[in-house]
Amino acid sequence: MDLSAFDFDLPPELIAQDPPQARGASRLLVLRRDTGRIEHSQFARLANYLRGGDLLVLNDTRVFPARLLGRRIPSGGAVECVLLRQLPTPNSTTPNAATSNSDLLRPSSALEVGRLGVGSLGVGSSEWEALVHPGQKLEPGARMLFEGSGIRLHGEIVSRHFHGRRTVRLWTDEDIDLMDVIERIGHVPLPPYIKRDDRPDDRERYQTVYARARGSIAAPTAGLHFTPELLDELASRGVERAEITLHVGYGTFKPIRTARVEDHVVDPERFVVPAAAADALTRARREGRRVIAVGTTTCRVLESLGVDAKGDVHEAKGEVTLFIRPGHSFRLVDGLVTNFHLPRSSLLVLVVAFAGRERILEAYREAVERRYRFYSYGDAMLIV
Numbered sequence: 488m489d490l491s492a493f494d495f496d497l498p499p500e501l502i503a504q505d506p507p508q509a510r511g512a513s514r515l516l517v518l519r520r521d522t523g524r525i526e527h528s529q530f531a532r533l534a535n536y537l538r539g540g541d542l543l544v545l546n547d548t549r550v551f552p553a554r555l556l557g558r559r560i561p562s563g564g565a566v567e568c569v570l571l572r573q574l575p576t577p578n579s580t581t582p583n584a585a586t587s588n589s590d591l592l593r594p595s596s597a598l599e600v601g602r603l604g605v606g607s608l609g610v611g612s613s614e615w616e617a618l619v620h621p622g623q624k625l626e627p628g629a630r631m632l633f634e635g636s637g638i639r640l641h642g643e644i645v646s647r648h649f650h651g652r653r654t655v656r657l658w659t660d661e662d663i664d665l666m667d668v669i670e671r672i673g674h675v676p677l678p679p680y681i682k683r684d685d686r687p688d689d690r691e692r693y694q695t696v697y698a699r700a701r702g703s704i705a706a707p708t709a710g711l712h713f714t715p716e717l718l719d720e721l722a723s724r725g726v727e728r729a730e731i732t733l734h735v736g737y738g739t740f741k742p743i744r745t746a747r748v749e750d751h752v753v754d755p756e757r758f759v760v761p762a763a764a765a766d767a768l769t770r771a772r773r774e775g776r777r778v779i780a781v782g783t784t785t786c787r788v789l790e791s792l793g794v795d796a797k798g799d800v801h802e803a804k805g806e807v808t809l810f811i812r813p814g815h816s817f818r819l820v821d822g823l824v825t826n827f828h829l830p831r832s833s834l835l836v837l838v839v840a841f842a843g844r845e846r847i848l849e850a851y852r853e854a855v856e857r858r859y860r861f862y863s864y865g866d867a868m869l870i871v
Contacts, residue, residue: 488748488813493839494830495851502680503864506692511714514866516854523846525853530712530867533824539725541822542771542778544764546707546785547730549698551666552673552690555640557633559625566631568642568655569618569676570669571704571737612658613665614645618737622651631655635672638663666701676704678863679740680829693863702734702757708863709782709824727776729767732759733784733807743831748812753833755806758788768792768800768819779822779871783834786841787811789819811837813844822871827854827861842870 507513517526517536528536537543553570619625631642638661645654659668675685675693695710697718722728738754745751768789771778780786791809792800800819810833823841828834839847850868859866 490743490746490748490831492844493748493832493835495848495855497830497855497861501855501858501861501865503860503862503866504681504683506711506864507860510692510696511712511717513712514859516850516859516866516868518842518846518850518868518870520842520846520870523843523849525850527857531714531717533717533869534720534724534726536869536871537721537724537726537779537822538777540727540774540776542727542729542767542776543721543781544729544731544768544778544785544789545695545697545710545713545781546733546788547695547697547699548703548707548732548734548784549701550675550694550703550706550735551701552670552675553704554674554676554685555633555642555669555672556674557631557640557642560630560632564621564624566625567620568631568633569704569737570655570673571616571618571652574614574616574654612656614654614656616648617653617655618651619644619653619655620651622647622653625653633672638668638672640665640668640672678705680862681864697730699730700732700734700759702732704737705735705739706863707733707735707782707784708826709785709867711864712824712867713781727767727771729764731761731764731785731788733757733788735784739784739834741833743833743836748836751810751833753808753810755808756784756787757805758791758807759804760788760792760800760802762802765792765800765802769798772798772800772819777821777871778819779824780820781824783823783825783828783837786820786823786837790815790817792819794818811840813840815840817841822869825868825870826863826865827851827859827868829862838868838870 511531513530515528515530555568557566559566625644627644627646629644633640641658643656645656675689677685693706734757736754736756743751787807787809791807
């Protein structure tokens with residue numbers, strides 16, 4: 488399909504720059520896949536559109552403050568470094584520093600160690616794939632310094648890659664876990680279409696209330712609308728809940744640069760589907776109950792899972808590379824909670840694949856007419 492088929496007009500003022508005043512106060516557009524009927528509601532009333540027995544699947548990833556602001560050494564010029572993913576660095580050390588053997592982010596609880604199979608970053612150095620600005624002035628060997636809360640974090644450009652990406656080595660001279668240093672001095676990596684600096688309250692609002700497994704540089708934004716009270720209400724009405732993990736990478740903002748949608752390649756993202764979630768999915772399939780994915784991240788994970796000859800879903804972990812586009816046959820997902828997405832984006836293509844191009848574009852036109860808020864801090868859509 489031609490990329491132009493996924494375009495629509497969006498007034499810039501509808502791109503939400505701030506979260507709603509209260510979590511859960513967003514509007515909700517409900518689209519029925521069978522009839523194309525559209526209903527306008529509030530997200531707080533989500534329980535009215537789900538059924539007892541529905542399985543709601545959430546992405547429990549946690550955003551870490553991946554944006555580092557500092558200065559170049561020795562010139563003192565400003566530098567910005569956005570950490571994309573940690574790389575294996577078994578032999579990378581700095582003087583008087585221990586080696587970090589982890590190739591994933593440190594989990595934030597003992598529970599996550601069991602789920603993700605990762606350990607602590609420890610004190611020492613680690614290498615990251617990163618976006619660095621001003622990239623053209625920072626060749627391999629260039630040094631950077633990031634400071635905050637009385638802590639100094641050192642950086643060095645190791646190598647250059649395509650699209651402005653760099654391999655960066657980070658280390659600290661102090662006996663402090665590197666991930667804790669990043670947590671303390673880093674900034675929330677707000678999406679590029681939010682045209683303001685991050686604020687302290689973004690650390691809480693750009694995070695779901697059920698976030699646990701630290702590792703994303705972007706929030707699974709469909710989940711930002713949920714409150715503990717709404718989750719309790721859904722449970723009281725018999726809506727089952729399961730959690731998977733997909734660590735959202737910068738690829739979620741990657742534009743489609745090809746004229747044909749089919750030629751686009753999505754960046755791989757790490758995921759974990761624990762046994763409890765796999766068992767819940769198996770039971771829901773056997774009993775003919777709906778599976779409602781919260782967010783395109785959850786949808787991509789679920790549609791990537793294997794289903795054996797008996798119809799069972801099994802626990803899994805690895806990297807998701809699935810690009811869902813029109814023609815995809817959905818095997819597990821029956822409903823989708825999602826935000827409103829960028830024109831010509833892979834996320835819009837996914838939603839079109841799920842509900843149909845004409846119905847989605849009509850729903851988007853109506854959302855624009857009714858002044859819905861778009862993108863990460865915007866309003867929500869339920870497709871069932």
